[in-house]
Amino acid sequence: MYYSDELVEEVRTRNDIVDVVSSYVRMKKKGSNYVGLCPFHSEKTGSFMVNPSMQIYKCFGCNKGGNVFSFMMEYEGLTFPEAVKVLAERAGIDLPETSGEDKAKAAERHRKKERLFEMNKEAATFFYYQLRKENGKAGLSYFKKRELSDETMKKFGLGFANVTSNDLCLYLKNKGYSDEEIVEAGLAVNSEKRGMSDKFWNRVMFPIQDLSNKVIGFGGRVLGDGEPKYLNSPDTPIFDKSRNLYGLNYARSAKKKHVILCEGYMDVISMHQAGFTEAVASLGTAFTSGQANLLKRYTENVILAYDSDEAGTKAALRAIGILRSVGLVGRILHLEPAKDPDEFIKRFGKDAFEERLENCEDSFIFEMRMTERDYDLKSPESKSRFRSALVEKLFLLKDNFDDVRPFIETAASKYGFDTDELVKSVAAYGNKVLSSPYYRREREYSGKKDAKKEDTRVLPYKLFFTLICDDPELYKKAKGYLSIGDFPQGLYEKAMLLIKEAIDEGKDPEPGRMISVLLSDESIPEEEASEINTLFTTRASDELHKFGGLSEDDIISGDIGEDPKEKGKILKELLIGIKSLRIEDLNATIKDHPENLNELIGEKHLLEKLQKAAF
Structure with a gap:
């Protein structure tokens, strides 16, 4: 169903985000914002913030954010039109009747x-x-x-x-x-x-x-x-293999505090026959985040019962990270000497399987053991390299540094490392990776995944959008160095156009409004649409906060502060990063499109000018 931008904006402005979110999340006022426990991942310390002036929310833990429509879509599992309808009803706004053509299309899809x-x-x-x-x-x-x-x-x-x-x-x-x-x-x-x-x-x-x-x-x-x-x-x-699980129609009714995730159909069936009706399996594909989010509806604890061969071990290690990314706790079921759950139950029986379930291995301990296999811990040099690998793994483990501490203590105890020194190493590694607003120095826009598994190549654009929305005056300094062509075609180009149009018309580029416009744009592919909610809520300090760069109060009270020099420095770095990406893209085209050479030379001159400029 299509709703006009004007109608969508009316629905948004008539639903104050603090009021809507407060009906789902218990929050308290902190400064000019509201803070509470995130409804999208497990946490003990509130990292979920709602900004009433910008009408957006952001979790500093799982990095989810957006406007009031985004919240309803994420929390209630709604489509954008469904979220508009729910919030319109809440605000007492009458939506236009579906047109005859829309009704016919909907009826045909249903048929x-x-x-x-x-x-x-x-x-x-x-x-x-x-x-x-x-x-x-x-x-x-x-x-x-x-x-x-x-x-x-x-x-x-x-x-x-x-x-x-x-x-x-x-x-x-x-x-x-x-x-x-x-x-x-x-x-x-x-x-x-x-x-x-x-x-x-x-x-x-x-x-x-x-x-x-x-x-x-x-x-x-x-x-x-x-x-x-x-x-x-x-x-x-x-049917979408990545968003369904075999046996979940039965497992969701099992009165257990966990779900057993295994690899094959026969494993599920064998376990159900033996009375373990909480078993499910992925569908001929590697375990996905969509399947993890599906499990999260029914449990916080997942036991991985993968095959005991090398392929099963690799699959388990991958699944642990996916489970952790959505806030689920994973544990490892060891099946040796059997190959899989079906074989284990046949050879050793239900009681032995139950005993193994009660003695599952913590996923972090399992990860350490698997990492340890690649090193000779009797060799000082090899043990030092193992410690470095462990530091990196610990850094990637949790969103907030305080949550990493128990894992550091466990690792230190197991391998004889000094706890305080290991804490310092993890913090130092984190600050090294996150020292740049967009990780440019560390990652060089390689397209690899960062600590949050986010593509660092698009991070400069998101940080630029967020910075300009925070302080539209900065756009005046930036526009002489930028063009729409500097932004990737599609979602990012459209976002930049929205910001430019708002500022050119003398309006504030409100993140809440722009998110609504982009969410309602049916031309944006589904794989890009999932990025909309992070376009205007991505801040460099989110990352620095996690490893001691800024306190939560610093972030809540204004993120990077009001120092013009600091803002100018960050703006300049972002512009250099964006121009560098443009030059990199043009370089890659020269062989097949030599006509782009003049543009490439012009962009390099502009970059040199930018590097010498004062902000």
Whole structure:
């Protein structure tokens, strides 16, 4: 649904962000702002700030921020139009009725999704009965060898795709579905050589269900030596592998304080059969932040039950970081000498598995042990390099330095390091990395991830936007050195245009308003839209605060302060960084586009002028 910028702005201004957020978060006034515990990650000390004058919020812990619409979208899981509707109702604003064209489009999208749900249900039914027919003997034998009961097979709707490669297509066509619909559902492929053929054949089948128990996709394991061993449905309008978890429709009802995350379908099914109904698995892909956020709805504690081989260890290390980034606590379930949970339960039984669950390893201890494998701790030189690696790991561990202290103490105790000296090393390393407003000196805009896993290449733009919104007068000093072309096309270019238009019209570039305009812009790709809320709320001092550069009071009371020289220094560094990025991009094009040479020379001259300028 499209709402005009004027209407969106009216809804925003009629919903004071302090009032809205206060209905979800307990806050207290501190200076001119409000502070409380962040609703988006676990913390003991409040790092969540709401700025009533700018009508934005920002968490100095998880770095989430935005305006009142952003808050509702993040907290309630709403789309932008849904957030506008909820807040309009709250403010007593009547929204225009949906146009006939919009209603028709919405009805068509709903119809298409319902057809896909119905088709997947038909396919699941087809596979289910094929398993129990003569043609499905091989599939049934496979499940029986895996010691699955009839009750378990029925609960998970397990099935079989025949050796012939068009049975399901014919079945669905007889049910009235078109070739295009069957292909869109991910149940068939259409090629010039073979025509329409089933995507799944000669495989035991695992229907994938959403939280409403609707079938949204399938996983299939080949019988015999075929490749790939496991085949999964592609993403469709109703199925996104990165945002669903196998078995979560059952696990969310388990009365446990944790969820067990494992690698495969059979692991989940075996654990559920043994009574561990809190088990889930990712869907043929590496564990994602979307899946972690999904788990966060139901638990704060995740036990990683990955395979005990090297690949499983690497997957576990990666998953630990993802869990930690969304505020979840991860622990490691050790399965040796078994390879996976299914094998462990079969060999050692339910009670032994329960005992292992009760003695899971802390994820940080696990990470240290895995890091330790690469060093000879009997060698002083090697142990020194291990200590340096440990310092870096500790720095990346938590958003706030106080939260890192217990981990430092654990590491010091385990490896015989002096605690106070290790604290100083971590703080020194942090200040070294974060000493520049945008990490330019340390990272040289390499595009690598920073301590917050944020792409440092775009950080100068965000810091520039935030600085100009804080003090629009700085734009007068900057505009002689900048052009719209200095900003990446798309989101960043549009953000700069909004700032420029507001200042040129004699208005303040209000972050709250600009966030609304960008959130309502349907031309911005989804992968870029997720960055909108950080465009005008990214501050260099956020990072310095975490490792002692500034106190929280300094940040709350005005971030970098009111010293014109300090602001001018930061502005100049940011402009140099932005121009350097532009030159870097132009350099990369010269080979294929020599006509850009004159522009490149001009930009280099401008950079030299900028470096000599006083701000």
